[in-house]
Amino acid sequence: xxxxxxxxxxPVVLEVSTTLLLAAYAxxxxxxxxxxxxxxxPLFLGxxxxxxxxxxxxxRIFAGLNLTLLAGLAISVQTQWIHAxxxxxxxxxxxxxxxSCDDVIGNANYNTMPVLDVSWGMVGMCTFxxxxxxxxxSSKEPNATWVKTCIDLGALMTFVGLGVIGxxxxxxxxxxxxxxxxxxxxxxxIVALGGFxxxxxxxxxxxxxx
Amino acid sequence: xxxxxxxxxxxLTDAFLKISSLFFVGILIIAFTTNxxxxxxxxxxxxxxxxxxxxxxxxWSSFDFSQEFDTAWDGNVSSDWVMxxxxxxxxxxxxxxADLYGEASxxxxxxxxxxxxxxVNFFASATQLDIKGHDSSRDEIAAFRDKSTGQExxxxxxxxxxxxxxxxxxxxDDLDQENMDEWDIRGTPTYFLIxxxxxxxxxxxxxxxxxxxxxxxxxxxxxxxxxxxxxxETGGA
Numbered sequence: 001x002x003x004x005x006x007x008x009x010x011p012v013v014l015e016v017s018t019t020l021l022l023a024a025y026a027x028x029x030x031x032x033x034x035x036x037x038x039x040x041x042p043l044f045l046g047x048x049x050x051x052x053x054x055x056x057x058x059x060r061i062f063a064g065l066n067l068t069l070l071a072g073l074a075i076s077v078q079t080q081w082i083h084a085x086x087x088x089x090x091x092x093x094x095x096x097x098x099x100s101c102d103d104v105i106g107n108a109n110y111n112t113m114p115v116l117d118v119s120w121g122m123v124g125m126c127t128f129x130x131x132x133x134x135x136x137x138s139s140k141e142p143n144a145t146w147v148k149t150c151i152d153l154g155a156l157m158t159f160v161g162l163g164v165i166g167x168x169x170x171x172x173x174x175x176x177x178x179x180x181x182x183x184x185x186x187x188x189x190i191v192a193l194g195g196f197x198x199x200x201x202x203x204x205x206x207x208x209x210x
Numbered sequence: 211x212x213x214x215x216x217x218x219x220x221x222l223t224d225a226f227l228k229i230s231s232l233f234f235v236g237i238l239i240i241a242f243t244t245n246x247x248x249x250x251x252x253x254x255x256x257x258x259x260x261x262x263x264x265x266x267x268x269x270w271s272s273f274d275f276s277q278e279f280d281t282a283w284d285g286n287v288s289s290d291w292v293m294x295x296x297x298x299x300x301x302x303x304x305x306x307x308a309d310l311y312g313e314a315s316x317x318x319x320x321x322x323x324x325x326x327x328x329x330v331n332f333f334a335s336a337t338q339l340d341i342k343g344h345d346s347s348r349d350e351i352a353a354f355r356d357k358s359t360g361q362e363x364x365x366x367x368x369x370x371x372x373x374x375x376x377x378x379x380x381x382x383d384d385l386d387q388e389n390m391d392e393w394d395i396r397g398t399p400t401y402f403l404i405x406x407x408x409x410x411x412x413x414x415x416x417x418x419x420x421x422x423x424x425x426x427x428x429x430x431x432x433x434x435x436x437x438x439x440x441x442x443e444t445g446g447a
C-alpha cells in the first residue's frame with residue numbers, strides 16, 4: 001500500500017517570513033537574557049538616564065523577565081495558531097526537512113498534553129500569561145507582601161517547565177523533527193527560570209532596595 | 211496602612227487586566243485567522259487516529275494511520291482516499307458484506323482501468339464485540355482476510371465466506387475495542403469514507419448526512435458514496 005504522505009514544496013516567501021518571525025521572537029528573548037544576566041550591567045548603564053529602570057539590578061531583571069515572558073506568550077500564541085492552522089489542513093512552515101512545525105505540532109500522537117488533552121500551544125499561552133502576570137505585578141509593586149510568593153511560584157513553575165521541555169524534546173527526537181517556534185518558547189522558559197531564581201536570591205537582601 | 215493595601219490590590223488588578231487583555235488578544239487573533247477542524251467521527255470532521263497492528267498478507271506490523279493522509283490536499287485526483295470498515299469477523303452481517311467490500315477494493319483501485327477516479331485504499335478495523343459466541347483472534351482476522359481455512363468466522367469456516375481473498379484490504383487489530391471506542395462505533399459493520407486530507411466525507415451511520423449521498427431518494431451504501439464523492443478525472447467531487 002503506497003504511503004500517501006507527500007512532501008510539499010514551500011514557497012520561498014514563507015521561508016523568509018518564518019525566519020523574520022523567529023528573529024522577531026528571538027530579539028526580546030535575547031534582550032531579556034541580557035538584562036537578566038548579572039555581568040551585563042555596563043551595557044545598560046549608559047541608557048539609564050533615558051530609561052531610569054535600568055539603574056537598579058532588580059528593575060533590570062524585572063524588565064528582562066517581563067520582556068522574555070511577553071515574547072514567550074507571543075510565541076505560544078504562534079504555536080497555538082499553527083496547531084489550529086494544521087487542523088484546517090494548511091501547510092506553511094519554513095522547511096519540510098528537519099525543521100518542520102507542522103509535522104511536530106500536527107502530529108496527533110504528541111501534540112496535546114497527556115490526560116488533559118489540551119494542545120501544547122494553549123498550555124504555553126496559559127503558562128506564560130500567568131508567569132507574566134506574576135512578574136509584571138511584582139515589578140509594579142516590588143515591596144508588596146505578596147511579591148515573595150509570586151517569585152517563588154514563578155521559579156517553581158518555570159522549573160517544572162524544564163520537565164515539560166524534556167518531554168517535548170523527547171517527542172521531537174522520536175519524530176526526528178524540530179519545531180523552531182516550540183524551541184524558542186522553551187528557551188524563553190529557561191531564561192525566565194534564570195530571572196526568577198535571581199529575583200528569589202535578591203529578595204529580602206539589601207540589593208533588593210538598592 | 212490602608213493606603214498601602216489599596217495600592218497593592220490596585221497593582222494586582224491592573225496587572226491582571228493587562229495580562230488578561232494580552233491573552234485574549236492572542237485568542238482573538240487565532241480565532242479570526244484560523245478555521246480549525248475538530249477531530250471526530252461525523253462528516254466534515256477530521257478522522258481520529260487509528261492504532262494497532264496491521265495485516266496486509268505478510269504478517270502483523272505496526273501501523274500509522276496518519277501516514278495515509280496529505281493535510282495539504284488541494285482536491286487533486288492523484289491523492290488517495292480511504293475507506294474503512296469497522297467489523298467483527300464473527301458478525302454475520304460483516305461476513306455477508308465481505309464479498310462486496312472485497313469487490314469494491316478492486317473496483318476503486320488505481321490498477322482498474324475502468325475506474326477514472328482517485329484510488330481508494332480499503333481498511334478494515336477488526337474488533338471482537340462483547341457478544342456471546344464472538345471469540346476472535348489475530349489468526350481469525352488473517353483467515354477472514356485471506357479466506358483461508360482453520361478458523362471459524364460467525365459459525366462457519368472463514369474460508370467459506372463470500373467473495374475472494376481481500377488482497378487489497380489492510381486489516382487492523384482492534385480486538386481490544388480501543389479504536390471502536392475512539393471512533394464511537396455503535397455497531398458493525400460501520401463504514402467511513404475519508405478524503406485524502408483526513409476529513410471524513412461520508413459515514414454509513416451516525417454522520418450528519420446519513421444515507422442518500424447521490425440524491426436519488428434512496429438510502430445509499432458506501433459504493434454510492436465513493437462514486438458520488440471521490441474525486442474523478444472528469445469532474446467528480
